Amino acid sequence: MALGDSRSKTDQVKPKDQFDLLHDERVRSVVYQLLTAAVVGWVGWYLFTTTAHNLEMRGMDSGFGFLGFEAGFDPAFRLVAYEVGVGTYGDIFLIGILNTLYISFLSIIAMTLVGFSVGVLRLSNNWLVAKVALAYVEIFRNTPLLIQVIFWYTGIFSLLPQIRNSLDLSAGAEVVLLNNRGLYLPWPVPGDLLWMTGLALGIAIILAVLFRRWAHKRQDITGQLIPTLIPGAALIVFLPGIVYWMTGSPLGWEIPELEGFNFAGGATLPPAFLALFVALTIYHSAHLAESVRAGILSVGPGQSDAAMAIGLRKNRLMSLVIIPQAMPAIVPPMISLWMNVVKNSSLAIAIGYPDLVAVFMQTSLNQAGHAIEIVGMTMAFYMFVSLTISWLLNIYNKRVQLVER
Amino acid sequence: MAIVKTENTPARAAPLTERSIIGWMSKNLFSSVFNSILTIVTLYVIYITVKDLWVWGIGDAVWIAETRRECFTISIDGACWAGVIAWFDNIFYGRYPREELWRINLGAILLFIWMAPLWLPRVKAKVFIAVTTVFLYPFLAGYLFAGGDKGIFMQVMITAAIVCLVANTLHSIIGVSNGTSLPGLVLRLLGKNNAPEKSQRIILFSILLVCFIVVYLWQMSWSAQGVSWTKWGGLFLTFVIAGVGIASALPGGIVLALGRRSKLPVIRVLSTAFIELFRSVPLITVLFMATTMFPLFMPEGFILNKLTQVIIAVCLFNACYMAETVRAGLQAIPRGQFEGAHTIGLGYWGTMGLVVMPQALKHMIPNIVGTFIGLLKDTTLVSIIGLFDILGMLRSVSRDTPWIGLHKEPLIFGAILFFLICFAMSKYSRHLEVKLSTGHKK
């Protein structure tokens, strides 16, 4: 018996050749899309009309006019001037955004440093250190961030000593003080000639970069290895240092002084800020550490073997072979963790740090109404940040691809 | 001249540095001066931390007391666990009527019975069991937890859930004991196992119908006291919200992910916009949106309670996160699989349902579990908008008159609880990952 005709053929009706409305790909595609658009449009329209009706029934107006109204409350922490009774909801929106960005920015820097360190420690050849790093990662990754935030706030920073018994973090100099009202720091007061120091710093950085380039070129030509790290660092430290000294140290420090029941002068970071900062840093650094570890491990043992086989030392092996290959695996998750820091800073609301959600979405919304506008503006801010960050990520990915090519 | 070795060299023990504990230590702890210093410093830090924690949390801790003041009189610088213990029921069940707690426990047990077969070997039709857990169990549990009057629809769903649960359980027992399935055994007992497929189906269907009617009549006599959602709380409420969120996340996520990968631009753009919108904003803003904007969306006279609002928000949020997990899983399926499916004539749904999804989901399981862990942790945010989930309860301890100001202990207890759950889940997902990456050839 032959291979092809081993069984009776199932009946197959040949479809017709002409244009078939029901089964035409283009028709279907248009119909599906129209259907989807219609359903979404109908839902949108329905929500819009009911909302408009509801607003009318409750006698509420809509629009962004309320942003010009006086807000009448004072955010407990702010970076710009604001006066109760004068400041508007628009000002509050701005204060909220700045507060969110401020805590996010500082937490992102701290979390990146800590995360990289812990990630490298996870791979330490010291068993004990590696296990401690592992414990850090597992403990802080597997408990809810909100519990951590509240714990740091109610369990640690609110239970610090009273003002009179402040902890002195500057070892007796009484310039950095910590108590249950927050952290008190000296604040720089720039003098007249400070710009010269700034200029010197800029020049030093440019010189250091140029020096590095020159050294690389020289290495390309002669093969001579010129150390650049220490001379460069020295340049960046000493040149501005000398200028600063020669212009008569034009930078004063305002130091917190006890006046009555509180400190005046200097800068103050409230406990809520500190708690949120510590919690955000720890929680996200634990996540980052895992990405760093995974990124380094993803390079694979073959690469180190090969690098060692051509005689590279451990530090060069890291900087020339492992790190360049690990970075493309580390950077994308790291950037999305940065985004998470910004989003999670909204947990501020649980402990009263006046971030955007707390002052705008909660307090302002409760006072002024306008739920739709306020929710929309708040979400728009986060979407804007998210778009910015994914734009950064895209740039990075493009560069990596260019290098790989 | 040839060199010939006449005897095999016997294996000798490795040198001490390779096998003894001392060898291990000198390799892993004291390999260099720097490492030795590091080890000693670390040991010291661990010692200090553990000692302090031990003294505070166990050594000097107070386990039995009536008030926080009493705790202080017994031990001034130990933990006051007595407060947590006094609040145990509240932390787990919220303000659910104490004499009705059995309903919550029963719900938990039923869920366990329902899902356990998924982990048993030799049980067939696991997909069916998983799907019914998602689509039928919630009705049964919802009735158990909320009680009150049940409409016709509810009655039908409850009946279906019970019939299904009993069938699943019998099926699993049969599967574990002799490797067949429930329908197979039933047919064999009736001596119809060689009958044509059609008549087999009719027999099975009529048996099912009879069971359904019997259970329906039986459940009509039930009545459970209604418990308002405002009384729900504690870990129970956390699990309800997270559970509904998780159960809806997967189907929702699959739909959104398919939409995002669709060839049709309108569908693709809408799905992408929806996913990106919810993924770029914090959950808390979504929760605020739900509580402040949903009421405006509703037609007059129709009021959603806060719990429903929150659950809808959590579902939307979770579905969008799951969509990205699913999308990553779909991207990992090679193009050849789609083409192979097309060449044997499968259409879009056949290709997705029979070839692509089964493979993608299997490889996604570790990531799905990871997403679930994130969702469970995120659920604590509902306490911010005033629901008394576990965190809400933990924070209430410090506002209870006898325990006023007791912050740390409840929070640490909650943290440990979450840690145990999340850590176990993440270990399990890593285990699955290893199993899948080595065992995908079966």
Add this chain to the structure above:
Amino acid sequence: MTDTDKQEKQNAGEQLASAISSEVMIDLKQVNKWYGSFHVLKDIDLIVHKGERIVVCGPSGSGKSTLIRCINHLEEHQTGSIVVDGITLDKNLKNIDHIRTEVGMVFQNFNLFPHLSILENLTLGPIWVRKMPKADAHAIAMEYLERVKIPEQADKFPGQLSGGQQQRVAIARSLCMDPKIMLFDEPTSALDPEMIKEVLDVMVELADTGMTMIVVTHEMGFAETIADRVIFMDQGDIVEENEPNGFFNHPEHERTRLFLSQIL
């Protein structure tokens, strides 16, 4: 081999010669395809009759795969017409579905479904597309597994089979759909030499049954034994088309000669 066997084979061979009927199975007219702005197929004209076996060869990147993938609409062509078994490949989804059930395809890298057992791989199409009862589908699948000489592997998974075995399963999977045309895209180029033979044997046997086949391959020995026609492609053009004897012994085109000198 017994005498009767031989007899049968000869009979089959005689049938073969006459098996090519005048009925047109595949008809490509002025087919053009672009990937973006890259012109992959240029004015392709090709007629394949029922029972004909065509071998396509040519340098890498010349568009061989693209050509045969257009025939069952895995790729869409932009201009020209493709008619398979009297059905035009156009935007009509029903036509596409129908053609895919009539045209089997075997890939270089098998594309078996790793999550299904061999038997399930074979019965998936018959059950879900042909809507066949399970028992019948099983019977047919087993029959084809026997044809490709691996019935004992039915309950294993693709990952547990050797490459040659996997490719034979892939062939059997296509045959289970009872196709009228079989397309092969370099079915042996991912295989070790000893496995190549077992796959080619199956294909030769299939050719003997009078199946319409288009085979992209660089196995020239195989081409010489089974092909009715050999087509040589270069840069998206069909450069030369001839019966195997003429093609291999008296290539006309410069490019063909160069290609043959490199490959033989």
